[in-house]
Amino acid sequence: MPELPEVETTRRGIEPYVTGRRVIGVDSRQPQLRWPITENLAQELVGRRFKQVQRRGKYLLFAAGDKHLMIHLGMSGRLRVVPDTLAPGKHDHLDIALDSKQVIRFNDPRRFGSAFWLAGDPATFKLLAALGPEPLSDDFNGALLYRCSRGRSAAVKTFIMNAQTVVGVGNIYASEALHKACIHPARAAGRISLKRYQALAEAIKNTLQTAITAGGTTLRDYVGVDGGSGWFQLQLAVYGKNGALCPRGCGPIQSQNIGQRNTFFCPVCQR
DNA sequence: AAAGCGCCCTGAAGGC
DNA sequence: TGCCTTCAGGGCGCTT
16 A cells, blocks of 8 residues: 555556546446545546646546546555456456556555545645645755644654645655654654754655655555556565664664554664 | 544455 | 454544
8 A cells, every 4th residue: 555655656657648648438336435436427537638647645636627536545546557458357446448548447455545526626625735745845844844743742653644744654654764863753743853853854755755766665555557566665674674673783673553553663773 | 722543445464 | 274363555534
């Protein structure tokens, strides 16, 4: 399941197949995902031409004129481009047929994903309106983290995974970035200095950018548009490495539940 | 306002 | 072999 690097990898992989293409058919087989798929999606989409594929946080936005098809991959969703002759399989919930004899196919076993038709400005849509800055943009930096965290008692890991703080930092990369910045994931967000937040912001940018370059992380579900896997899992320092030696040589990596999510860290170098 | 928890769903993995 | 339990990369929304 995708975090921001996987969504961005999907976006980059799918955009060349979509840009300039006209929609000639929509087949929705499972109306109920996280939310109901927009009912008249076929009416809205068929005949429109896609301009580009954008991303906001973990949401993909397929621009068609000034309106958008918005897709979230949830925990287990994936988008692929397949020939229009390929029959849909299990959990293939939505097909967008293009005038290239190809189909954008949305598969999502756990159905935590979603698909919406946005007729208005995406930025004003309820699920997007309250989102924090993009982590790879200049709007996101240590000063912002410091400012937003004052007085907050929540664990710093929970704080950076909150999409109102910054979008796109999921469970894997939160653990990885905190290790990189030597910050203990359970430390109260409001009790971290500006200097340390500057290191954390850099670590988040660096971790996400490196993961995008590697094509994302494949743990169990995630595969790219072409069905291939990402390779960032080979570079993970702490995630899923309970008991393994910290890369800095301190001692064994520990795991702990923080905010109901499994968290991995080194109790020696992360404070 | 912020924090904490439940919950949507399927499938893989591990224990017995 | 099979059954049962646990856990999984997200995130909204309700309650306290």
